[in-house]
Amino acid sequence: MTGEVYNNLEKDDIMEKIDVFAHVLLPNFYNKMLKINPNLPKDIPFINNEVLTDMKRRRETSIPGVKQIISYVNVNPEDYTDATTSYDLCKEANEELLDIIRENPDIFYGGVAMIPMNNIDGAIDIIKNQVVKNKELYCI
Numbered sequence: 001m002t003g004e005v006y007n008n009l010e011k012d013d014i015m016e017k018i019d020v021f022a023h024v025l026l027p028n029f030y031n032k033m034l035k036i037n038p039n040l041p042k043d044i045p046f047i048n049n050e051v052l053t054d055m056k057r058r059r060e061t062s063i064p065g066v067k068q069i070i071s072y073v074n075v076n077p078e079d080y081t082d083a084t085t086s087y088d089l090c091k092e093a094n095e096e097l098l099d100i101i102r103e104n105p106d107i108f109y110g111g112v113a114m115i116p117m118n119n120i121d122g123a124i125d126i127i128k129n130q131v132v133k134n135k136e137l138y139c140i
Contacts, residue, residue: 018109022068025052025075026100029093036080047073055100062107069138070097071112078118087122090114094130094137101136110136 025047034040041048050057052073062068072093077086090113097111113131115123131139 017066019066019068021112022070023052023073024058024070024097024100025073026093026096027053028096029072029089030075032089032092033075033077033080040075044075047075055104059104059107067107067109069110069112070101070108072097072114076114076117078116083116083119083122086116087119087126090116090122090126091130094126098130098134098136110138113137113139115139
């Protein structure tokens with residue numbers, strides 16, 4: 001569904017809503033994952049949807065009165081890398097997520113932090129040092 005559907009509604013006709021787990025695939029993280037596995041777009045065809053990667057296009061398709069809690073599409077570093085690399089990728093991905101949320105507070109309410117499930121100590125560190133310290137991040 002796109003924003004065009006709601007263009008004829010009055011502001012009072014739309015209640016603010018939150019769309020949880022709205023997926024993104026932000027450019028820095030995506031490019032690093034492509035270096036690890038160049039076949040990702042072929043192996044996971046739905047990641048080719050430009051709304052995942054292009055924030056201008058995302059904005060054009062956003063629905064008035066709806067804010068999103070964004071999360072990375074299911075391209076998990078632990079499925080492709082060792083524990084240390086997945087930890088580093090998750091930390092960097094979360095910083096990129098925070099930047100996008102803060103740059104677009106009118107469409108993004110927050111984000112779900114990525115944690116390395118093959119690195120429990122790293123996951124705990126991310127929760128303590130990124131999630132707890134940033135009100136925009138959640139860990140579910």
